[in-house]
Amino acid sequence: MTQAPLGFSVYLGLFASLxxxxxxxxxxxxxxGSFPREMIFWTVIIGWTMLIGWRQNRKPTASGKAWQKGVLxxxxxxxxxxxxxxxxxxxxxxxxxVMLQASYNCVTxxxxxxxxxxxxxxxxxxxxxxxxxxxxxxxxxxAPYVVALVFTLVAExxxxxxxxxxxxxxxRPSNQGQGVAILxxxxxxxxxxxxxxxxxxQVSWPYLEWQYGQISPRNPGGELxxxxxTGQNGADKQVDVAGGGQNQAQGSGDSGPELPGSSWPTPAExxxxxxxxxxxxxxxxxxxxxxxxxxxxQQTLQPVVVAVIDLWExxxxxxxxxxxxxxxxxxxLLLLIILVAFGVLLREVPWIAWLLMQWDYLRLGxxxxxxxxxxxxxxxxxxxxxxxxLQDVPRSEATNTREYLSQIGRxxxxxxxxxxxxxxxxxxxxxxxxxxxxDSIGRMRQLYRDLYRRL
Amino acid sequence: MSLRLKFVxxxxxxxxxxxxxxxxxxxxxxxxxALFSASLLTGMLWPRWLIQRLAVSRIGPERALEGETVxxxxxxxxxxxxxxxxxxxxxxxxxxGAAENDPNHADKLLGSVSYVPAGGKRSFEVPLLxxxxxxxxxxxxxxxxxxxxxxxxxxxxxxHGVRTLTIYPKVFPILFMPLFGAPSQIHRGGYLLPEGAGxxxxxxxxxxxxxxxxxxxHWPTSARLNELMVKEFEPLASACLCIALDLAKDANIxxxxxxxxxxxxxxxxxxAGYACSQNMHSRVMAEGAAPLRIxxxxxxxxxxxxxxxxxVIEADGKTPYAQLLTQIALDCVRGETVLLLLSEPPMRCEAxxxxxxxxxxxxxxxxxxxFDRDSFFNVGSWVRPDAGSQPLSAGLLELGAHCVQVRxxxxxxxxxxx
Numbered sequence: 001m002t003q004a005p006l007g008f009s010v011y012l013g014l015f016a017s018l019x020x021x022x023x024x025x026x027x028x029x030x031x032x033g034s035f036p037r038e039m040i041f042w043t044v045i046i047g048w049t050m051l052i053g054w055r056q057n058r059k060p061t062a063s064g065k066a067w068q069k070g071v072l073x074x075x076x077x078x079x080x081x082x083x084x085x086x087x088x089x090x091x092x093x094x095x096x097x098v099m100l101q102a103s104y105n106c107v108t109x110x111x112x113x114x115x116x117x118x119x120x121x122x123x124x125x126x127x128x129x130x131x132x133x134x135x136x137x138x139x140x141x142x143a144p145y146v147v148a149l150v151f152t153l154v155a156e157x158x159x160x161x162x163x164x165x166x167x168x169x170x171x172r173p174s175n176q177g178q179g180v181a182i183l184x185x186x187x188x189x190x191x192x193x194x195x196x197x198x199x200x201x202q203v204s205w206p207y208l209e210w211q212y213g214q215i216s217p218r219n220p221g222g223e224l225x226x227x228x229x230t231g232q233n234g235a236d237k238q239v240d241v242a243g244g245g246q247n248q249a250q251g252s253g254d255s256g257p258e259l260p261g262s263s264w265p266t267p268a269e270x271x272x273x274x275x276x277x278x279x280x281x282x283x284x285x286x287x288x289x290x291x292x293x294x295x296x297x298q299q300t301l302q303p304v305v306v307a308v309i310d311l312w313e314x315x316x317x318x319x320x321x322x323x324x325x326x327x328x329x330x331x332x333l334l335l336l337i338i339l340v341a342f343g344v345l346l347r348e349v350p351w352i353a354w355l356l357m358q359w360d361y362l363r364l365g366x367x368x369x370x371x372x373x374x375x376x377x378x379x380x381x382x383x384x385x386x387x388x389x390l391q392d393v394p395r396s397e398a399t400n401t402r403e404y405l406s407q408i409g410r411x412x413x414x415x416x417x418x419x420x421x422x423x424x425x426x427x428x429x430x431x432x433x434x435x436x437x438x439d440s441i442g443r444m445r446q447l448y449r450d451l452y453r454r455l
Numbered sequence: 456m457s458l459r460l461k462f463v464x465x466x467x468x469x470x471x472x473x474x475x476x477x478x479x480x481x482x483x484x485x486x487x488x489a490l491f492s493a494s495l496l497t498g499m500l501w502p503r504w505l506i507q508r509l510a511v512s513r514i515g516p517e518r519a520l521e522g523e524t525v526x527x528x529x530x531x532x533x534x535x536x537x538x539x540x541x542x543x544x545x546x547x548x549x550x551x552g553a554a555e556n557d558p559n560h561a562d563k564l565l566g567s568v569s570y571v572p573a574g575g576k577r578s579f580e581v582p583l584l585x586x587x588x589x590x591x592x593x594x595x596x597x598x599x600x601x602x603x604x605x606x607x608x609x610x611x612x613x614x615h616g617v618r619t620l621t622i623y624p625k626v627f628p629i630l631f632m633p634l635f636g637a638p639s640q641i642h643r644g645g646y647l648l649p650e651g652a653g654x655x656x657x658x659x660x661x662x663x664x665x666x667x668x669x670x671x672x673h674w675p676t677s678a679r680l681n682e683l684m685v686k687e688f689e690p691l692a693s694a695c696l697c698i699a700l701d702l703a704k705d706a707n708i709x710x711x712x713x714x715x716x717x718x719x720x721x722x723x724x725x726x727a728g729y730a731c732s733q734n735m736h737s738r739v740m741a742e743g744a745a746p747l748r749i750x751x752x753x754x755x756x757x758x759x760x761x762x763x764x765x766x767v768i769e770a771d772g773k774t775p776y777a778q779l780l781t782q783i784a785l786d787c788v789r790g791e792t793v794l795l796l797l798s799e800p801p802m803r804c805e806a807x808x809x810x811x812x813x814x815x816x817x818x819x820x821x822x823x824x825x826f827d828r829d830s831f832f833n834v835g836s837w838v839r840p841d842a843g844s845q846p847l848s849a850g851l852l853e854l855g856a857h858c859v860q861v862r863x864x865x866x867x868x869x870x871x872x873x
Contacts, residue, residue, distance in 0.1 A: 122487075129483045142483070150490065157604050158541065162569065165543060169566040170551065171529065171581030177570020181540035185603030188501070193486070193493030202485045204477055 006114060007159045009182070011054045013152025014108070014117050018046050020145035021121035022098060024128035025091075027138055033278045042098070045071075049105035053113075060107035068106040075099025094127055114156060118149060136265055137273050140283055150193075151186045158182050267291040267298075350390070357386050365449045370441060377429030377436050380444040384422050384451060388412070391455055401427060415454060418447045462606050465495055498606030506598040506611045508535035509571070511544055513596050517618065519585045521625035521721075529596075530578040533571040541602035543567045545610075547594055550622060554586035554712040562597065587712050588624040588720065590767040623762045624720045627868040629729040633857055634694035634792050635820045659687045695736040695751065697819075698723045698794045699776075699783055700768070702743035706799040707770035709831035713863055715798035716770045721867060722824055724765050726794055731758040739764065740783055742774035775803055780810035789818035795856070797847065798826035808850040821856035830863040 019042065026038040049071055056064045078099060083092035101120040108117060125145055128134055162178055265273070270291035274284040319326055346352050360383040363369045370376040385395045385404070393411050395404045405423045409416040425444050429436035469491035476484035515527035533539050544565040551563055568577045597612040660673055663683035676684040700723055707716040723739065730737035734753055739761055741747040747768060749761055776799050783793060793814060799807065811821060825848065851858050859870060 126483065129481060130479075146486065146490070154603055158602070161541065161601070161605055162567070165541075165564065165567040168564045170548075170563055170583060171527075171566035171579050173529075173566035173568055173577075173579035175569055177540070177568075180538070180570050181602065184538070184540060185497070185501075189490065189493045189497050189603075191493075192496055193490040196492050196496075197486050197489035200485060200489060202476070202482065204480045206480070 005058045006054075006109065006111070006156065008054070009179075010114060010152055010156045010159065011050055011108075013148055013155055014114055014121075015046060015050045016148035017118055017121040017145060017152055018050075018098075018101065018124075019043060020141050020148055021124035021128070022046070023141040024125050024134075024138055024145065025094065027141055028128060028131050028133045030278050031276065035278065035280070045099075045102050046105065049102045050108070052106045053108035056107070056109050058109055060109055064107045064109075068103045071099065071103035071106060075103060090127075094124065098124065111156060111160065114152070118152060121145070121149065135273070137276075137279075137283070137287065140286065147186070147190060150189050151182070154185045154189065155182045158185065267295040270294065353386065353390055357383075357390055360386055361449075361452050364445060365452055368445060370445065372438075372441070373435040374429045376441045377426050377444060380441070380448050381422060381426040384419065384448055387448075387451055387455055388419075412455075415451060418451050418454075422447050422451075458601065458606060458608055461604075462495075462498075465491065465498070465604075465606060469495055494604055495606065498604035502600040502602055502607055502609035505539050505542060505600040505602055506609050509533055509539060509542060509598055509611075511596050511598060513546065513565070513594070513618075515618075516620070518621050518623065520623050521585055521588045523585050524582050525585055525620075527565075527581045527583060528578060529565050529581055530576055531568050531571055532576045533573060536573050538573050538575075539568075539571040539600075541567060541569055541600060542571060543599040543601075545597045545599055548583065548591075549593075550585060550587065550589065550591045550620060551583060552586070553589065565596070585620075585622040587717070588622045588766050591620045591622065593618050593620055621763065621766050623766050624717075624724040626725045626728050627721065627871070629725055629871050631872070632726070632729060632822070634696070634735075634822075635790055657686055657688060660684045661687055694730075694733075695788060695791050696726065696730045696738070696794060697751075697783055697787060697791055698726060698737065698739045699779055699796065700739065700741035700747070701776040701779070701796055701799055702741045702747075702768060702770050702772040703774060703776060703799060704770055704772065706776065708798065708826075708828050709863065713831065714770075715826045715828070715831050718826065718861055718863075718867070719796040719798065719824070720765050720768070722796065722861075722871075723794065724762060725867070725871070727758060727761045727765075731755065737761070740779060741768065741772075742779045743768055743770070743772040775799070775806060777803060777806035777810040780807065780814060784810060784814040784817050784819065787814065787817055787819045790820065791818075792820040792822055795821060795823040796826070797823055798828060798831075800828075801847070804847040804850070808847065808854075811851070811854055811856070815854050821851070821854060823851050823856045823858045825851070825858055825860050827860060827862040 019039075022042045023039060026035050026042070029035060029038065049067070052064055052067050060068075075096060076099075079092060079096040083095045086092075087095065097120060101117060104113060104116065108114060125142065128138065129142065158178060158181055162175065166172075166175070268291075270287050273279070274287035274291070279287075347356070364379060364383050370379050381401075388408055389395065391412065393404075393408055395407075399407070401423050405416075405419055408419045412419075422444055425436065425440050425447075429440065469488060472484060472488035472491050476488045510532040512530050512532075513527050514530070516525050519525045529544055531542060531544065544567065545562040546565050548563045565581050566579055568579070571577050595612050597610060599608055599610045601608040660676055661684065663672065663677075663685050667685045671685045671688075673684050673686050700719060702716075707714055709715055709717075727737050727739070731753055736751045736753050737757070738751040739747060739749040747764055749757075749764055752760070776797070780793075780795075787793065795811070797807070815821065848858065861867070861870065
């Protein structure tokens with residue numbers, strides 16, 4: 001199988017993923033005002049190297065490799081003379097990784113290089129979210145990053161599969177709609193992933209240990225850079241962690257360690273975050289709006305939540321008082337379901353079917369106790385179907401009247417005429433403009449009796 | 456990468472993500488783990504749902520000529536209320552790739568449709584080359600999908616789209632054949648005679664019937680009787696053909712389309728076409744697993760019957776050619792031309808020549824197409840040249856047969872019109 005070239009949308013997704021991952025890291029320095037400068041620098045570096053990679057087709061060219069080396073040396077120079085001075089380790093090391101990735105972008109022409117690029121972006125994001133300065137405001141970059149990451153992976157997969165299918169196809173169907181397919185797949189994975197994320201109890205080892213009476217460490221390690229590190233860190237006070245994450249167990253008292261993601265900032269906290277120095281204007285505005293929406297939603301839902309809680313409490317109280325009645329009711333319901341299922345299964349038993357057929361004949365054929373109008377026609381048609389079902393021509397639910405008639409015709413050619421007339425009368429009754437006359441029902445009865453005798 | 460391997464890798468990643476998430480009091484690892492799980496779930500379940508409530512139809516010709524490109528129109532209809540993506544359409548088309556090997560019954564990918572809107576339809580065309588003559592059962596058309604991540608593939612085969620395709624042998628034009636006229640066959644009625652193949656003589660008058668040639672109206676009698684009367688003619692002599700095919704297994708040499716049977720069938724179909732175009736009577740005789748007997752006839756319908764038979768026959772018989780020729784010799788008409796298609800092993804040549812001698816004794820003319828067996832063996836494999844082909848050729852010349860030698864790769868149009 002030949003290697004398919006990466007599509008433009010895949011390059012775009014990789015670029016977005018890397019830039020948003022870098023934005024998460026640059027956002028850590030928001031209070032120093034270097035965020036815009038950092039972003040411009042990385043946009044130029046990543047954008048240019050990505051352009052070089054995109055312009056090559058499938059296989060890295062000599063110019064791509066030359067650019068790769070050039071960017072690599074430039075990155076090493078920056079690491080020793082700029083990154084180490086500004087950020088020190090480990091941030092400087094992280095940015096060296098970005099420069100290595102930028103040099104690799106120059107030869108990114110295939111799937112393997114793409115996956116490596118996405119892995120690097122994930123490492124950047126993990127570093128940023130582990131940082132002690134990371135808080136919920138990083139979600140403005142983290143959420144689009146997740147979308148970009150999933151989009152890129154899905155787009156690559158779908159485009160490659162589409163190319164493979166086109167190569168193997170005998171025909172040449174249109175490629176139209178692949179973009180919609182990529183968007184739909186991305187949206188579905190994100191939605192399902194979001195749902196699972198919300199449903200999953202996000203426990204941790206310390207939480208579990210505490211839950212089962214073990215002595216658990218508070219604030220276990222994991223942060224790559226702690227308060228007091230050198231570089232652009234200062235001695236600023238930590239507000240919160242990414243996505244309402246770690247370190248929330250501090251000062252939680254007897255309630256034990258809190259689960260990650262279990263808290264959401266209050267509108268007041270949001271407004272405070274929007275007023276932080278050097279916060280980008282659009283982000284501050286968005287946070288303000290978010291705070292307003294959150295506040296109004298809280299106000300609107302408050303009575304509903306109270307009512308639901310009251311109802312729940314009342315239900316619990318009722319169950320406590322009438323637990324025996326509830327239990328008996330559930331058992332009765334269960335019994336009813338079993339009986340219904342048993343009844344449905346019983347109809348398949350041959351001798352029960354035979355009895356039902358005889359009952360049909362007695363009721364419809366002998367006593368003529370049929371309903372009037374359409375219902376009567378339906379009764380006779382069903383009786384005929386039951387008659388033939390016993391003769392190895394059962395009617396499946398998916399079979400329409402014409403198909404069933406042809407099945408009858410194949411097995412019982414001599415009875416086809418009668419069956420055809422009953423079918424026609426049934427169709428007239430069921431789908432015709434007028435309800436069936438008494439004569440029609442009478443004719444159906446006559447035909448049914450004839451069929452019964454001949455079978 | 457196989458689907459199972461992909462699934463295992465993603466599963467391992469998911470487990471690793473969850474174990475990393477539980478070890479760190481952070482939300483992002485949980486989100487990543489949830490996304491991995493979502494990918495697994497979506498990749499496993501979505502394909503199964505995608506192929507539900509989809510209807511597919513394939514419309515195409517039921518008859519085609521060998522070498523012709525037929526176009527199948529494929530339509531996918533989404534009867535669901537949500538759109539469908541990347542639906543693959545697979546079909547069983549045994550005639551594709553039949554020229555090189557035996558017909559293979561593997562599923563072929565007709566194409567894939569990237570997007571079918573809810574309640575909408577998508578269609579595309581599939582041009583296919585009819586490589587080898589035969590009677591093929593096509594379908595059923597199936598649906599498959601591994602959207603979006605290729606972790607699992609769901610397949611659905613419907614009973615729709617089961618059809619047949621008859622590919623007739625490729626016919627080449629024949630402008631002239633050295634045939635001889637047979638004596639009168641008055642009982643077969645009046646018909647147009649091939650040029651130079653005999654003559655017709657006035658035999659009587661009868662009332663005009665619809666379709667009669669107006670040139671044959673006898674005007675004086677018509678005027679006298681006040682009714683249209685036409686002249687009837689008795690053909691004194693006309694050529695008639697018997698095509699004798701050798702369907703013995705060991706007489707068929709070569710592979711795929713390049714075997715003696717395929718060449719013989721092409722020649723037989725072309726000669727039958729020539730005979731029908733010249734309004735001659737022709738019949739076909741062969742002894743395969745089931746005997747083939749097409750009685751003498753002429754006209755388009757007769758030619759169609761011959762083509763239908765030639766499209767499906769295989770070299771699956773055991774009867775020696777000499778036995779078939781003996782049967783033909785016993786019931787042949789004097790002056791009838793027998794088309795011989797000789798590709799049998801040399802050891803049976805003697806018996807064949809004896810049968811041909813009997814045929815000659817009964818007054819039949821021989822038109823022999825002799826296949827050079829050596830040329831039909833696989834290229835590159837050393838094969839001992841047939842030592843017995845020389846006596847056969849000599850014997851045929853002695854019997855006064857018109858001989859045409861055919862080798863693998865010969866241009867039959869040139870060979871039969873030179």
